[in-house]
Amino acid sequence: MEIIEKAPAKLNLTLDALYKREDGYHELEMVMTTVDLADHITLKNLPEDEIIIRTTSGVLPLDKRNHAFQAAKLMKETFQIKKGVEITIEKKIPIAAGLAGGSSDAAATLRGLNRLWELNLSLDELADLGAKVGSDVPFCVYGGTAFVTGRGDQIQHIGTMPQCWVVLVKPRVGVSTGTVFSALSFEELVHPNTNEMIAAIQNEDYQEMIQNVGNVLEHITIARHPDIERIKYKMLKFGADAALMSGSGPTVFALCEKYSRAQRVYNGLKGFCKEVYLVRTLK
Numbered sequence: 702m703e704i705i706e707k708a709p710a711k712l713n714l715t716l717d718a719l720y721k722r723e724d725g726y727h728e729l730e731m732v733m734t735t736v737d738l739a740d741h742i743t744l745k746n747l748p749e750d751e752i753i754i755r756t757t758s759g760v761l762p763l764d765k766r767n768h769a770f771q772a773a774k775l776m777k778e779t780f781q782i783k784k785g786v787e788i789t790i791e792k793k794i795p796i797a798a799g800l801a802g803g804s805s806d807a808a809a810t811l812r813g814l815n816r817l818w819e820l821n822l823s824l825d826e827l828a829d830l831g832a833k834v835g836s837d838v839p840f841c842v843y844g845g846t847a848f849v850t851g852r853g854d855q856i857q858h859i860g861t862m863p864q865c866w867v868v869l870v871k872p873r874v875g876v877s878t879g880t881v882f883s884a885l886s887f888e889e890l891v892h893p894n895t896n897e898m899i900a901a902i903q904n905e906d907y908q909e910m911i912q913n914v915g916n917v918l919e920h921i922t923i924a925r926h927p928d929i930e931r932i933k934y935k936m937l938k939f940g941a942d943a944a945l946m947s948g949s950g951p952t953v954f955a956l957c958e959k960y961s962r963a964q965r966v967y968n969g970l971k972g973f974c975k976e977v978y979l980v981r982t983l984k
């Protein structure tokens with residue numbers, strides 16, 4: 702038997718940090734949503750007790766450093782599964798980009814193994830397991846649009862965000878999430894209005910939504926990679942309704958209600974950056 706799971710990328714419509722916790726993580730408030738740029742995870746049982754990772758990406762680790770490997774190992778250990786599994790990752794989401802590609806692969810592996818091994822676990826149970834792999838995994842287990850708190854492990858679903866087009870631009874730089882968080886200073890923070898964002902989504906108010914995007918990590922990554930600021934400027938100049946960095950970066954996304962605008966932003970940015978994607982939000 703073969704199981705295929707879609708692993709979509711996430712965007713942070715808002716990302717706020719409240720304080721640094723005693724465990725070293727930051728207490729966050731985020732509004733997150735999934736978009737239709739996705740990896741595909743194929744799972745197959747193996748007779749031997751082993752986890753084999755295959756991937757279309759030339760740069761991903763194939764061992765225990767891979768988040769999908771970690772998810773499979775956790776499932777095997779927790780439920781004492783003696784079978785092995787082959788995990789094939791068809792990689793479409795840019796890596797180390799602020800789009801949670803690795804976390805989404807881990808989440809898809811948890812959902813897929815739940816089916817393959819007939820464990821009958823709920824999404825809530827899979828999300829609890831996912832938190833052991835990474836902060837973004839619980840949200841990725843559910844997908845959709847959610848208000849996410851804690852270190853990323855508390856998820857409240859907030860309905861469907863107003864549908865729109867999304868242009869993603871991934872500059873050619875890698876960003877370490879831990880390094881970005883360690884440069885965060887609470888004195889200088891301009892907090893996004895998370896409540897307004899949640900209300901905008903619940904009221905399906907696109908205009909309110911685009912006015913309330915915000916990310917407290919953006920200025921930190923921009924200070925190291927000024928191209929992010931240039932990309933945002935170009936997106937707005939080409940007609941985007943809003944432009945923001947996702948997560949710890951460096952990917953920048955533009956929101957556009959009209960497809961024609963999104964195409965203009967896409968074409969305008971294509972000349973400036975190699976990795977540009979035109980996608981939709983997911984229901």
Ligand SMILES: C[C@@](CO)(OP(=O)(O)O)[C@H](O)COP(=O)(O)OP(=O)(O)OC[C@H]1O[C@@H](n2ccc(N)nc2=O)[C@H](O)[C@@H]1O
Pocket residue numbers: 713716725726727728729731798799800801804834835836837838851852853878879880882883947948949950
């Ligand atoms: C910033 C966010 C926002 O969605 O996304 P990305 O930029 O990674 O996509 C996430 O919180 C990232 O989640 P994830 O990438 O799973 O983080 P983890 O592996 O758990 O943590 C990596 C490092 O980030 C820091 N970290 C992460 C989450 C958090 N709430 N506080 C933190 O301080 C810690 O230094 C930690 O060692």
Ligand SMILES: Nc1ncnc2c1ncn2[C@@H]1O[C@H](COP(=O)(O)OP(=O)(O)O)[C@@H](O)[C@H]1O
Pocket residue numbers: 761762766767768769790795796797798799800801802803804806807878948950
């Ligand atoms: N399946 C995976 N897909 C992507 N990255 C992975 C995966 N497994 C491990 N990683 C590692 O996780 C790190 C973060 O990658 P990723 O999840 O794509 O980015 P981000 O946390 O910025 O959203 C990278 O250094 C990458 O090598």
